[in-house]
Amino acid sequence: MFLTGLISGVIITVVMIVLVLPGKMFLVNESKLNFKETTEKIIEQAAEYKWSMPHQYDLQATMKKNGFEVLPVTVFSLCQPQFANKILSGSEERLVSAIMPCRVAVYEAKDGKTYISRLNAGMFSKLMGKKIRNIMGEVAVENEQILEPIIKK
Numbered sequence: 001m002f003l004t005g006l007i008s009g010v011i012i013t014v015v016m017i018v019l020v021l022p023g024k025m026f027l028v029n030e031s032k033l034n035f036k037e038t039t040e041k042i043i044e045q046a047a048e049y050k051w052s053m054p055h056q057y058d059l060q061a062t063m064k065k066n067g068f069e070v071l072p073v074t075v076f077s078l079c080q081p082q083f084a085n086k087i088l089s090g091s092e093e094r095l096v097s098a099i100m101p102c103r104v105a106v107y108e109a110k111d112g113k114t115y116i117s118r119l120n121a122g123m124f125s126k127l128m129g130k131k132i133r134n135i136m137g138e139v140a141v142e143n144e145q146i147l148e149p150i151i152k153k
Helices: 002-019 035-048 059-065 081-088 092-099 121-125 130-147
Strands: 026-030 052-058 073-079 102-108 114-119
Touching: 035 052, 035 073, 035 102, 035 114, 035 130, 052 059, 059 073, 081 092, 081 130, 092 130, 102 130, 114 121, 114 130, 121 130
Parallel strands: none
Antiparallel strands: 026 114, 052 073, 073 102, 102 114
16 A cells, blocks of 8 residues: 555656646746837846846847748846855855856747746746755846836736
């Protein structure tokens, strides 16, 4: 009986991870603004919260250079140096540098609407150790505050 319960629990856990987790890894919201206004507002909001923007990628232009036509997509690399320092200054926390800086994508869909997507840092942080969980939790909150005025409710 115990073994059956254990095996059932493992199977249910694996199924939940495979079916539910991928849909929760990213947050996607419709913007209340058009594509150009959304990108401008993200730049403005990031500066207001004292986040830097080391890179901005125009994926539509990149794809065009390679002979492909896609709808507008811009990816922002957003960095809050104080949060980044907390992660990069410790040896054990550096593994998170693979997802730094934070990425926020703005894209126009075929329906003509503009969407904002990003890693669900709040959920992802819960899978990490205490220090990273705390730091990434703060990052997630501030990142959402930056995007709140833009997101359609």
